[in-house]
Amino acid sequence: MTNPALLTVTDLKTSFLTERGPVTAVDGVPFTVRRGETLGIVGESGCGKSVTADSIMRLLDEKDASYSGSVELNGRDLLSLPETEMRRARGSELAMIAQDSMSSLNPVFTIGNQVIEAITVHQKMSQKDAYRLAISLLERTGVPEPEHRMTQYPHELSGGLRQRILIAMALSGNPKLLIADEPTTALDVTTQAQILTLIRALQSSSDMASVLITHDLGVVAEMCDRVIVMYLGQVVEEADVDALFDSPQHPYTRGLLASIPEIDGDRSQPLNVIAGRVPTLHDVPTGCRFAERCDFATDKCRDSAPPLEDVTLETVDMLAGDATPRKVRCWNWRHIPMNTSATTAKAIR
Amino acid sequence: MTPQPLLEVRNLSKSFHGRRSGDAKVMKAVDDVSFDILPGETFGLVGESGCGKSTTGRALLRLIEPDSGSVSFQGQDLLKMPRKQLHSTRRQIQMVFQDPYSSLNPHRRVGVILDEALKIQYRLPRKQRTERVHRILDRVGFAEDYYYRFPHEMSGGQRQRIGVARALIVGPQLIICDEPVSALDVSIQSQVLNMLHDLQVELGLSYLFISHDLSVVRHISHRIAVMQKGRIVEQGPTDEIFSNPQHPYTRQLLDAIPASHPRLARERRTALTTPVS
Numbered sequence: 001m002t003n004p005a006l007l008t009v010t011d012l013k014t015s016f017l018t019e020r021g022p023v024t025a026v027d028g029v030p031f032t033v034r035r036g037e038t039l040g041i042v043g044e045s046g047c048g049k050s051v052t053a054d055s056i057m058r059l060l061d062e063k064d065a066s067y068s069g070s071v072e073l074n075g076r077d078l079l080s081l082p083e084t085e086m087r088r089a090r091g092s093e094l095a096m097i098a099q100d101s102m103s104s105l106n107p108v109f110t111i112g113n114q115v116i117e118a119i120t121v122h123q124k125m126s127q128k129d130a131y132r133l134a135i136s137l138l139e140r141t142g143v144p145e146p147e148h149r150m151t152q153y154p155h156e157l158s159g160g161l162r163q164r165i166l167i168a169m170a171l172s173g174n175p176k177l178l179i180a181d182e183p184t185t186a187l188d189v190t191t192q193a194q195i196l197t198l199i200r201a202l203q204s205s206s207d208m209a210s211v212l213i214t215h216d217l218g219v220v221a222e223m224c225d226r227v228i229v230m231y232l233g234q235v236v237e238e239a240d241v242d243a244l245f246d247s248p249q250h251p252y253t254r255g256l257l258a259s260i261p262e263i264d265g266d267r268s269q270p271l272n273v274i275a276g277r278v279p280t281l282h283d284v285p286t287g288c289r290f291a292e293r294c295d296f297a298t299d300k301c302r303d304s305a306p307p308l309e310d311v312t313l314e315t316v317d318m319l320a321g322d323a324t325p326r327k328v329r330c331w332n333w334r335h336i337p338m339n340t341s342a343t344t345a346k347a348i349r
Numbered sequence: 350m351t352p353q354p355l356l357e358v359r360n361l362s363k364s365f366h367g368r369r370s371g372d373a374k375v376m377k378a379v380d381d382v383s384f385d386i387l388p389g390e391t392f393g394l395v396g397e398s399g400c401g402k403s404t405t406g407r408a409l410l411r412l413i414e415p416d417s418g419s420v421s422f423q424g425q426d427l428l429k430m431p432r433k434q435l436h437s438t439r440r441q442i443q444m445v446f447q448d449p450y451s452s453l454n455p456h457r458r459v460g461v462i463l464d465e466a467l468k469i470q471y472r473l474p475r476k477q478r479t480e481r482v483h484r485i486l487d488r489v490g491f492a493e494d495y496y497y498r499f500p501h502e503m504s505g506g507q508r509q510r511i512g513v514a515r516a517l518i519v520g521p522q523l524i525i526c527d528e529p530v531s532a533l534d535v536s537i538q539s540q541v542l543n544m545l546h547d548l549q550v551e552l553g554l555s556y557l558f559i560s561h562d563l564s565v566v567r568h569i570s571h572r573i574a575v576m577q578k579g580r581i582v583e584q585g586p587t588d589e590i591f592s593n594p595q596h597p598y599t600r601q602l603l604d605a606i607p608a609s610h611p612r613l614a615r616e617r618r619t620a621l622t623t624p625v626s
Contacts, residue, residue: 044536188398189397190605219607221607256536262564263563263603263606264609270546271539272539273539
């Protein structure tokens with residue numbers, strides 16, 4: 001079963017010119033997304049997950065941002081497309097929904113105006129047909145009373161409804177790839193559940209792939225097939241979603257998983273704390289970027305940067321069958337005792 | 350024998366009216382809310398945005414003046430207190446806010462921010478105040494030189510620890526924490542939660558912990574109240590609320606929490622889509 005890759009990102013680097021000198025916010029990120037698959041990108045603020053999304057869409061101002069590497073969608077490198085062609089690709093081949101639905105919609109135009117615009121930008125059709133298509137898109141995304149909504153303004157709708165409208169707009173060009181950047185972070189938990197269910201349903205009724213960017217490992221557990229974990233601009237781990245939760249390999253991933261209060265966790269235990277703070281991009285460590293916060297760091301970790309190593313064959317569970325790609329960026333991952341969360345590791349020491 | 354509550358809230362209500370006078374639209378933000386907080390206890394107030402949980406927290410301290418009800422703290426009704434007495438009662442009840450970026454004055458050094466909080470409540474010679482500021486900084490895990498830092502030189506988690514230190518410095522018995530970790534990354538969030546827990550054990554503090562995050566509330570609270578549209582729909586010991594929710598809204602909230610493992614997520618989806626035969 002070889003599902004061909006839809007999106008192949010190779011050695012993506014995104015740098016910005018800042019007043020304090022150049023910084024590389026995304027530093028050599030590789031991943032692939034196959035047809036129909038959902039890839040999660042997780043990490044904390046500043047890890048580069050949103051810049052990765054913006055780079056794939058090429059939404060950054062190219063006066064201060066520069067890209068290198070390649071982002072191949074269906075074999076075509078988006079990074080080397082002229083802007084006019086990139087424009088055509090956005091919305092029709094790949095589309096994006098952002099976190100803040102209020103600022104993604106124009107406050108002075110009606111919903112109808114904006115949905116119809118999204119349609120007619122990419123497809124030649126009459127206003128009447130576009131209107132009909134808009135209504136059917138709103139129906140598909142579960143917007144009640146679509147005719148009435150078309151006449152309303154963004155501020156008249158709830159956050160959940162606005163997010164549905166944005167999803168409808170993103171779907172209008174039948175994209176092959178949907179990039180969702182924290183699509184439910186601004187929503188209440190019950191609304192979040194509805195939106196996640198909607199995205200899932202829309203995906204299963206087409207072969208649309210998605211990249212889901214989130215800081216919330218619960219959302220990852222609900223939605224993703226595979227996951228990459230980012231830290232300070234780099235991928236530190238890639239795994240199948242079950243494998244990531246069952247046997248996280250990178251100390252950062254382990255620390256992250258142990259930091260979350262789980263809804264069915266042991267309340268009497270203190271939560272894990274990842275000591276220290278994320279270094280700034282102006283001050284990237286020479287060795288492993290996580291070393292100074294890591295309980296398992298050795299001199300080697302502080303001196304030289306570990307590569308993102310393919311460990312698929314070493315970690316594959318023979319009984320489970322199919323080997324899914326697994327990568328870890330750590331010198332010592334083999335020596336960190338399994339089934340030991342970072343908290344208990346501290347206690348052992 | 351159950352201990353005497355530290356705080357007794359009875360039938361607290363607060364409505365907001367439309368912008369124009371005579372506007373018929375009345376929003377009952379807090380509607381007949383009653384609960385107790387025991388000494389040394391964390392009482393969690395949970396609900397979705399707009400349910401009135403923050404308004405409740407603010408109404409207790411009269412940061413927003415409630416319409417009716419009573420808030421009895423150590424036997425005295427805060428709502429009937431003259432302003433001056435209320436002011437000094439705030440030594441006992443402090444608040445920690447959600448956003449550690451906007452709740453600290455960006456022009457003041459950390460030491461000055463903490464000193465100011467102390468000065469408002471106590472007339473103490475400068476030397477004693479400075480000593481106390483240093484003690485509190487040490488207590489929330491900062492090295493001495495943080496006294497001279499500005500908020501912008503600190504991370505979100507560090508700032509929130511300063512927010513907690515500012516509440517602690519006047520020696521309160523109850524701290525109202527309004528979404529204290531919502532703006533923080535998970536690894537930082539756990540630092541603040543653990544610190545709040547340790548302080549409680551050490552100092553016997555009570556918390557009113559207001560949050561939309563059920564997992565966080567569950568982790569830190571002894572008892573929980575669930576709010577919806579201004580009313581408390583259910584309250585009880587944490588484990589009972591989570592293992593045996595009575596109100597349909599509580600159940601709806603609990604069902605909406607993302608699973609902690611992808612396998613659990615799949616099981617739940619299968620359970621939902623398999624028709625009962």
